[in-house]
Amino acid sequence: MSGAAxxxxxxxxxxxxxxxxxxxxxxxxxxxxxxxxxxxxxxxxIAASMRALLERCCADAQREWSEIESVGIxxxxxxxxxxxxxxxxxxxNLCGGLSGSGSVPNIWQAVALEADCEAWQRPVKIVNDAAxxxxxxxxxxxxxxxxxxxxxxxxxxxxxxxxxxxxLLLGKLGNAxxxxxxxxxxxxxxxxxxxCGNINDVEALAGGAALERAWGNSAASLFAAAREGDERARAxxxxxxxAVSAALYNLTVTLDLERIVIGGSLFFAQRDLLLPGLxxxxxxHPARGGLSVMFEGVEIESVDDPARTADLGALSIVMxxxxxxxxxSD
Numbered sequence: 511m512s513g514a515a516x517x518x519x520x521x522x523x524x525x526x527x528x529x530x531x532x533x534x535x536x537x538x539x540x541x542x543x544x545x546x547x548x549x550x551x552x553x554x555x556i557a558a559s560m561r562a563l564l565e566r567c568c569a570d571a572q573r574e575w576s577e578i579e580s581v582g583i584x585x586x587x588x589x590x591x592x593x594x595x596x597x598x599x600x601x602x603n604l605c606g607g608l609s610g611s612g613s614v615p616n617i618w619q620a621v622a623l624e625a626d627c628e629a630w631q632r633p634v635k636i637v638n639d640a641a642x643x644x645x646x647x648x649x650x651x652x653x654x655x656x657x658x659x660x661x662x663x664x665x666x667x668x669x670x671x672x673x674x675x676x677x678l679l680l681g682k683l684g685n686a687x688x689x690x691x692x693x694x695x696x697x698x699x700x701x702x703x704x705x706c707g708n709i710n711d712v713e714a715l716a717g718g719a720a721l722e723r724a725w726g727n728s729a730a731s732l733f734a735a736a737r738e739g740d741e742r743a744r745a746x747x748x749x750x751x752x753a754v755s756a757a758l759y760n761l762t763v764t765l766d767l768e769r770i771v772i773g774g775s776l777f778f779a780q781r782d783l784l785l786p787g788l789x790x791x792x793x794x795h796p797a798r799g800g801l802s803v804m805f806e807g808v809e810i811e812s813v814d815d816p817a818r819t820a821d822l823g824a825l826s827i828v829m830x831x832x833x834x835x836x837x838x839s840d
Contacts, residue, residue: 516535516577517535517536517579517830518533518534518535518573518577518578518579519533519534519578519579519580519581519582519825519828519829520532520533520534520564520567520578520580520581520582520825521533521534521581521582521583521584521821521822521823521824521825521826521827521828522560522563522564522581522582522583522584522824523583523584523585523639523642523820523821523823523824524547524556524560524583524584524585524586524599524639525547525586525639525665525666525820526547526586526601526603526604526665526666526667526719527546527547527666528544528545528546528547529544529545529546529547529556529559529560529563530542530543530544530817530820530821530824531543531544531560531563531564531566531567532567532821532824532825533564533567533568533571533573533578534825534829534838536830536832536833536834536837537837538837538838539821539822539825539838540571541567541568541570541571542567542821543563543566543567543570544563545559545563547559547604549604549606549614549615549616550615550616551616553605553616553618553620553621553622553626554622554626556599556604556621556623556626557621557623557626557627558626560583560627561630564578564581578632579632579633579828580632580633580634580635580828581627581630581632581633581634581635581828582634582635582637582642582824582825582826582827582828582829583623583627583634583635583636583637583824583827584636584637584638584639584641584642584643584820584823584824584827585599585601585623585636585637585638585639586599586601586603586604586638586639586667586669587599587600587601587638587639587669587684587685587688588600588601588683588685588688589636589638589683589684589685590620590683591683592620592622592625594625596622596624596625596628597623597624597636597683597684598620598621598622598623598624598625599620599621599623600619600620600621601621602614603666603667603719604618604621605618605619605620605621606618607619623636624636633828635827635828636684636827637680637684637827638669638671638680638684638685638686638687638688639663639669639820639823640661640662640663640669640670640671640687641661641671641672641678641679641680641684641686641687642671642823642824642826642827643661643663643671643773643819643820643823644659644660644661644671644672644673644678644771644823645671645678645823645826645827646819646821646822646823646825646826647659647661647771647813647819648673649822649826649835650822650826650835650838650839651771651813651814651819651822652769652771652811652813652814653673653769653771656673656768656769657673657674657675657676657768658673658674658675658765658766658767658768658769659672659673659767659768659769659770659771660672660673660758660761660765660767660769660770660771661770661771661772661773662754662758662770662771662772662773662774662777663772663773663774663777663816664716664717664718664754664772664773664774664776664777664784665717665718665774665775665776665777665816666717666718666719666776667690667713667717667718667719668689668690668712668713668716668717668754668757668774669687669688669689669690670687670688670689670690670757670761671687672686672687672761672765674765689712689757689760689761690711690712690713690717690757691711691712691713694711694712694715694752694753694756694757694760712753712754712756712757715749715750715752715753716749716750716751716753716754718775718776721746721750721776724746725743725746729776730779732746732747733747733779733780733783736783737783747783748787751784751787751788751791752791754788755787755788755791755792755795756791758770758788758792758810759791759792759795762792762804762805762808763801763804766804767808768807768808768809769808769809769810769811770808770809770810770811771811771812771813772784772785772788772810772811772812772813773812773813773816773819773820774816775816777812777816778812778813778815778816781812785810785811785812788810789810792805792808792810793805793808822838825838
C-alpha cells in the first residue's frame with residue numbers, strides 16, 4: 511500500500527484494572543490487545559506496558575512501531591501537572607500513595623504519564639476516558655447529531671464525559687466530568703468511602719469496586735443475588751441506582767442535556783435491570799416538579815458495545831476528520 515491508505519494511528523485506553531490498545535488505518539481498526547495494568551515497581555511501568563502492548567499490535571499487523579503517526583490515550587483520572595506543565599495521572603485506584611485504602615500495592619503519588627510518553631517521539635494526546643468515550647459516541651455512535659449530551663461510564667469507577675452546545679467540556683486540568691465524586695444529597699448514608707477519600711459519593715455507592723467491597727464478593731454475584739430476591743443485595747443495587755440517577759438528574763438540570771448514553775462493563779452486563787431503573791428514577795424524580803420542561807425529550811440510552819466505545823474513544827483523540835466514520839461502525 512501507499513499514500514493515505516498506509517497511515518497508522520494508535521489508541522490506548524488506560525482503566526483502573528486493564529490497558530486496552532489498538533491500531534487503525536483509514537479502513538478501520540486492524541488489531542486490538544489488552545492486559546492488566548501493572549501496579550507494582552515504578553510508576554513508569556504503566557507507560558512501558560502501553561508501549562509494549564502497542565508494539566504487540568504492530569507485530570500482529572505486520573507493521574512497524576515507527577509507522578504509528580500519533581497515539582491517543584484515554585485515561586482514568588484525575589489529572590494534575592508537573593513542574594513543567596506536563597500532565598500527570600493522580601488516580602487513587604492506580605496510585606497507592608493516594609488511595610489510603612491499602613488495596614493498591616504501591617506508594618505512588620502520581621504517574622508522570624505525559625513525560626513518560628515523550629520518549630515515544632511522536633504526538634501523544636491524553637484525555638479523560640469518559641470524555642474520549644463521548645467523542646467516540648458523538649462521531650460514531652448513539653450521540654451522533656446531539657450537541658448537549660453526556661456519556662457515563664459505569665464500571666470499576668464512575669465517570670462522565672460532557673458536551674455543551676457541541677463543545678467537549680474539559681476544564682482547567684482536563685478533569686471536567688468527575689461527577690462520580692459528587693455527593694448526592696438524597697441517598698441513604700451507609701458510610702461508604704471512595705478511593706478519593708469521600709464518604710458516600712456516587713462512586714463509593716455504585717462503582718464496581720465499591721459494590722464488591724460492600725457485598726464481599728464479585729459484582730456479578732451481587733446482581734445475581736439481587737435478581738433472586740436477596741434483600742441485602744437488592745438494597746445495595748437500589749442504593750447504587752439511587753446514587754447514579756441523582757447524578758444524571760443533576761447534570762440534566764445543570765447542562766440542559768438532550769441525551770445521556772451509558773456504558774462501562776458493569777452497567778452493560780446488567781443493563782436490562784439498570785437502564786429501566788435509572789430511567790424511572792430520573793424521569794420520575796420527586797424534585798422534578800416545575801422543571802418538567804427540562805426533561806421533555808431527554809433520552810437515556812445504553813451504548814451498543816462498551817469495549818468498542820473505549821477503543822474508538824482513544825482513537826478519536828487523534829483520528830483525522832477525513833477518515834470515514836462508516837469504516838469504524840462495526
